[in-house]
Amino acid sequence: MSSAPLQPILRPHPPSSISSFSSPRRTRPSPLARPCRLAAAREMPWPHVLTVAGSDSGGGAGIQADVKACAALGAYCSSVITAVTAQNTAGVQGVHLVPEEFIRKQLNSVLSDMSVDVVKTGMLPSVGIVQILCESLRKFPVKALVVDPVMVSTSGDSLSDPSTLKNYRDELFAMADIVTPNVKEASKLLGGVSLHTVSDMRDAAASIYKFGPRYVLVKGGDMPDSSEAIDVFYDGKEFIELRGHRIKTRNTHGTGCTLASSIAAELAKGSTMLHAVRVAKNFVESALDHSKDLTIGNGPQGPFDHLFRLKFPPYNIGSQQRFNPDSLFLYAVTDSRMNKKWGHSIEDAVKAAIEGGATIVQLREKDVESREFLEAAKACVEICKSSGVPLLINDRVDIALACNADGVHVGQSDISARKVRELLGPGKIIGVSCKTPAQAEQAWNDGADYIGCGGVFPTTTKANNPTLGFEGLKTVCLASKLPVVAIGGINATNAGSVMELGIPNLKGVAVVSALFDREHVMAETMNLRSILTNALCSV
Numbered sequence: 001m002s003s004a005p006l007q008p009i010l011r012p013h014p015p016s017s018i019s020s021f022s023s024p025r026r027t028r029p030s031p032l033a034r035p036c037r038l039a040a041a042r043e044m045p046w047p048h049v050l051t052v053a054g055s056d057s058g059g060g061a062g063i064q065a066d067v068k069a070c071a072a073l074g075a076y077c078s079s080v081i082t083a084v085t086a087q088n089t090a091g092v093q094g095v096h097l098v099p100e101e102f103i104r105k106q107l108n109s110v111l112s113d114m115s116v117d118v119v120k121t122g123m124l125p126s127v128g129i130v131q132i133l134c135e136s137l138r139k140f141p142v143k144a145l146v147v148d149p150v151m152v153s154t155s156g157d158s159l160s161d162p163s164t165l166k167n168y169r170d171e172l173f174a175m176a177d178i179v180t181p182n183v184k185e186a187s188k189l190l191g192g193v194s195l196h197t198v199s200d201m202r203d204a205a206a207s208i209y210k211f212g213p214r215y216v217l218v219k220g221g222d223m224p225d226s227s228e229a230i231d232v233f234y235d236g237k238e239f240i241e242l243r244g245h246r247i248k249t250r251n252t253h254g255t256g257c258t259l260a261s262s263i264a265a266e267l268a269k270g271s272t273m274l275h276a277v278r279v280a281k282n283f284v285e286s287a288l289d290h291s292k293d294l295t296i297g298n299g300p301q302g303p304f305d306h307l308f309r310l311k312f313p314p315y316n317i318g319s320q321q322r323f324n325p326d327s328l329f330l331y332a333v334t335d336s337r338m339n340k341k342w343g344h345s346i347e348d349a350v351k352a353a354i355e356g357g358a359t360i361v362q363l364r365e366k367d368v369e370s371r372e373f374l375e376a377a378k379a380c381v382e383i384c385k386s387s388g389v390p391l392l393i394n395d396r397v398d399i400a401l402a403c404n405a406d407g408v409h410v411g412q413s414d415i416s417a418r419k420v421r422e423l424l425g426p427g428k429i430i431g432v433s434c435k436t437p438a439q440a441e442q443a444w445n446d447g448a449d450y451i452g453c454g455g456v457f458p459t460t461t462k463a464n465n466p467t468l469g470f471e472g473l474k475t476v477c478l479a480s481k482l483p484v485v486a487i488g489g490i491n492a493t494n495a496g497s498v499m500e501l502g503i504p505n506l507k508g509v510a511v512v513s514a515l516f517d518r519e520h521v522m523a524e525t526m527n528l529r530s531i532l533t534n535a536l537c538s539v
């Protein structure tokens with residue numbers, strides 16, 4: 001990780017035009033692509049989002065949603081209030097604008113004193129407010145700007161003067177890292193075009209991109225009935241459809257505010273933009289799912305519980321831990337039968353593998369009683385922690401939670417990665433075994449961190465496991481947006497040839513028998529590590 005101090009990055013983008021579509025702006029490395037350093041050495045970093053938005057007296061949207069979402073995701077949230085609304089589950093009964101000069105004062109108070117990483121905007125109800133915000137951001141640059149162009153509430157009430165449209169497009173969007181309109185807002189921004197399909201959403205995202213933001217997310221929460229909630233993400237080159245389950249509930253008030261502030265919180269924590277958007281969408285879906293039957297108020301649209309995770313104490317909400325794909329290099333997978341055969345305890349086997357140079361460990365214990373497994377897993381967590389090696393648990397989410405492991409690896413017939421992510425939270429590592437491009441795509445959509453692909457060679461460790469060979473491995477790697485670890489029959493004789501394939505996202509090999517069906521686990525691991533290192537150097 002770079003030790004460079006945090007650089008302010010928000011500067012006005014070039015004026016929007018058709019040519020900005022292919023402008024050099026896109027080729028400049030995104031500052032969000034690298035994790036941020038938030039404070040000088042020895043200071044505790046605290047990711048900080050400033051929300052510039054309206055208050056919702058009902059507590060479900062606006063400032064109130066932003067503060068709760070940031071808190072839930074482990075970021076600090078300061079707030080500049082642009083308007084006070086009288087609002088409940090029935091709709092908006094009144095809007096009272098805060099005087100513009102007082103908004104300037106609030107912005108100045110926060111930005112001149114506190115180190116804000118990301119600014120998120122919600123309700124900006126007048127032309128003057130948009131201008132004041134842009135001036136403040138030029139004076140006090142921040143790391144990223146997330147613009148949720150709030151115009152109309154879901155109840156259909158107007159939250160912004162139509163005259164702000166031009167300022168939004170010409171001034172604010174040009175400074176924004178991401179703009180997150182819903183379909184109605186996207187339509188308004190584009191002069192009233194009608195948007196009915198995902199293809200229309202793509203076209204809208206491309207048109208809004210021309211106004212100057214680095215990324216656009218057109219949200220489909222309000223699209224006609226479907227089993228999925230589909231948002232379209234666009235980075236100027238590629239469209240990505242983010243598909244989530246549509247939760248059947250009346251409690252969707254504030255989903256847009258929550259999504260945008262969650263993106264801001266993740267960016268403040270150092271995520272790349274796409275990762276931030278995926279975590280945010282997953283968070284909204286989980287919150288809606290947990291809140292679907294709650295009742296507050298008598299109107300048609302209720303709020304949801306942003307802090308649902310507090311009900312799950314093991315949920316590591318503040319985790320700053322990030323997955324490093326390079327840790328897949330020498331992936332040691334334990335096997336209780338082999339350990340028994342050689343008279344090794346799980347702990348001794350893990351210790352030996354780490355001493356020999358394993359870079360990540362997975363406990364795959366099929367024949368051990370749960371209580372015994374948990375005790376061994378706890379001991380392994382300590383061993384791995386002291387060596388800085390991540391420890392994953394195969395399949396058993398309960399064991400992973402109980403021993404606070406670094407993550408879980410699941411197969412195609414285990415609990416889905418999406419569900420595991422919901423249970424473990426954003427900070428944990430999730431891997432999925434995949435044999436096909438479609439499974440790799442699903443793992444990516446479900447929020448996994450890596451995939452395991454195999455069996456590359458025939459193996460005796462896993463029954464009825466078809467062999468993919470190098471061609472199958474290549475096909476899956478090529479299709480996978482996630483880093484890959486190869487698995488299945490890999491040993492000291494053939495490991496080098498796997499790494500020599502030189503596939504960019506193939507980060508390492510996972511081995512079971514070659515390390516653990518041996519008397520001297522440490523020596524075998526050292527040997528394999530040097531073979532892998534040599535192979536890597538020769539590519």
Ligand SMILES: Nc1ncnc2c1ncn2[C@@H]1O[C@H](COP(=O)(O)OP(=O)(O)OP(=O)(O)O)[C@@H](O)[C@H]1O
Nearest residue numbers: 154182219220221222229245246247254255256257
């Ligand atoms: N019923 C639902 N189930 C799952 N996800 C949903 C649902 N409704 C909305 N979403 C998701 O919530 C996020 C916010 O989208 P939405 O279109 O609701 O924004 P919005 O209209 O700006 O919300 P609001 O104005 O109520 O705050 C999107 O990622 C969307 O896909």
Ligand SMILES: Cc1ncc(CO)c(N)n1
Nearest residue numbers: 054055056061062123153
């Ligand atoms: C204050 C406020 N901001 C945003 C929205 C959009 O949901 C709302 N309903 N109220």
Ligand SMILES: [Mg+2]
Nearest residue numbers: 150182256257
């Ligand atoms: Mg909205």
